[in-house]
Amino acid sequence: MSLRGGLARLLRTRADAAPQPPRRARSVALVGAPLSRGQKRRGVDHGPATLRAAGLVERLAGLGCQVHDFGDLDFTQVPNDELYNNLVLYPRSVGLASQVLADAVSRAVAAGHRCVTLGGDHSLALGSVSGHAQQCPHLGVIWVDAHADINTPLTTQSGSLHGQPLSFLLRELQDKVPQLPGFSWIKPCLSASDIVYIGLRDVDPAEYYILKKYDIQYFSMRDIDRLGIRKVMERTFEQLMGRRQRPIHLSFDIDAFDPSLAPATGTPVLGGLTYREGMYITEEIHNTGMLSAVDMVEVNPLLGASQEAVNATASLAVDVIASCFGQTREGAHTAFDGLPTPSSPDESDSEEQVRI
Ligand SMILES: [Mn+2]
Numbered sequence: 001m002s003l004r005g006g007l008a009r010l011l012r013t014r015a016d017a018a019p020q021p022p023r024r025a026r027s028v029a030l031v032g033a034p035l036s037r038g039q040k041r042r043g044v045d046h047g048p049a050t051l052r053a054a055g056l057v058e059r060l061a062g063l064g065c066q067v068h069d070f071g072d073l074d075f076t077q078v079p080n081d082e083l084y085n086n087l088v089l090y091p092r093s094v095g096l097a098s099q100v101l102a103d104a105v106s107r108a109v110a111a112g113h114r115c116v117t118l119g120g121d122h123s124l125a126l127g128s129v130s131g132h133a134q135q136c137p138h139l140g141v142i143w144v145d146a147h148a149d150i151n152t153p154l155t156t157q158s159g160s161l162h163g164q165p166l167s168f169l170l171r172e173l174q175d176k177v178p179q180l181p182g183f184s185w186i187k188p189c190l191s192a193s194d195i196v197y198i199g200l201r202d203v204d205p206a207e208y209y210i211l212k213k214y215d216i217q218y219f220s221m222r223d224i225d226r227l228g229i230r231k232v233m234e235r236t237f238e239q240l241m242g243r244r245q246r247p248i249h250l251s252f253d254i255d256a257f258d259p260s261l262a263p264a265t266g267t268p269v270l271g272g273l274t275y276r277e278g279m280y281i282t283e284e285i286h287n288t289g290m291l292s293a294v295d296m297v298e299v300n301p302l303l304g305a306s307q308e309a310v311n312a313t314a315s316l317a318v319d320v321i322a323s324c325f326g327q328t329r330e331g332a333h334t335a336f337d338g339l340p341t342p343s344s345p346d347e348s349d350s351e352e353q354v355r356i
Contacts (some may be wrong), residue, residue, distance in 0.1 A: 028065045028325060029113035031104050032072030035097045037090035038123025038162035041266045043302025048072050048118040050301045054314035059322045068113060073100050084180050087159040094123050094161045095182020101127030109135040116321060119297030122149055123161040125251050129169055132293045133189035136247040140240035141190060144198045145253035146269040148207040152177050155206035172214050192216045196236045199256035202269045221271055229277045233284040247292035250285055254298050254317050264304035264313035282323035294324055
């Protein structure tokens with residue numbers, strides 16, 4: 001290859017390279033959402049405090065992020081919050097809390113932050129996704145979870161709203177979802193093709209029907225076994241960003257991990273993600289440059305069998321978030337960009353002597 005040909009090829013390669021997305025400010029907003037009324041167990045409202053105590057702010061700062069911690073939102077419980085349809089629990093409390101959260105996430109994203117919502121149970125995604133979509137109407141959602149969380153209030157068996165948030169957000173389901181008290185502010189902001197699930201292994205019959213009928217892309221644990229996590233992520237981005245780049249909302253339920261890694265959570269299911277699969281998912285999402293908001297949900301410090309179990313779960317959740325914002329398994333490379341050189345007179349003398 002001639003020098004001129006090589007240079008021409010180099011220049012052409014540079015010119016033809018795909019345009020990089022604009023580099024977003026490395027500014028991260030933390031919003032604590034101690035929402036627990038979307039499920040029945042005590043303790044998940046301590047999730048935000050547990051994640052902070054596990055060193056989340058320091059870890060993000062160490063990666064070079066400017067961290068703006070907005071503290072915890074105040075979710076006042078609505079009095080006389082009776083069951084909907086004799087089954088669905090705390091609709092008014094969950095509806096109001098999600099509305100408050102939607103407003104906070106919308107403001108954080110509008111101010112140029114990438115927004116991390118610290119749960120809390122997964123019903124908070126009603127608020128975080130709605131608020132994110134107010135600023136980024138074309139966002140895509142990656143939902144990492146053991147469960148599909150897409151029951152409607154008419155198909156739920158438990159009555160818990162943390163198993164239903166996606167049904168309220170999906171346009172295609174609107175004629176199947178009744179108006180709940182406290183939910184009138186919610187506008188469906190997602191289409192079935194805007195969602196990809198990763199990690200499913202406990203899906204109710206009505207949820208399975210919805211996934212198939214509306215052709216929602218999902219990768220169950222069986223799919224991960226079959227394809228490997230690398231192919232799963234390639235297909236995830238093909239689905240969400242095959243035609244155009246778009247902001248990504250990552251909604252990460254800690255119960256996606258195997259219970260041996262994340263025991264302190266309300267609805268653990270055997271056979272979940274390994275640590276390496278979890279880190280690969282978030283590293284790849286970070287590498288797209290399009291991550292715009294993250295939920296970390298269902299860490300419940302009252303459900304660990306021991307303090308070690310709680311610490312392991314919280315530390316795993318912090319690793320997931322750090323990995324979303326640039327931590328790699330090769331290390332973080334922001335603070336170190338050159339080796340020190342020897343400079344003392346003795347050393348330079350001896351070096352000269354060697355040369356002579
Ligand atoms: Mn969930």
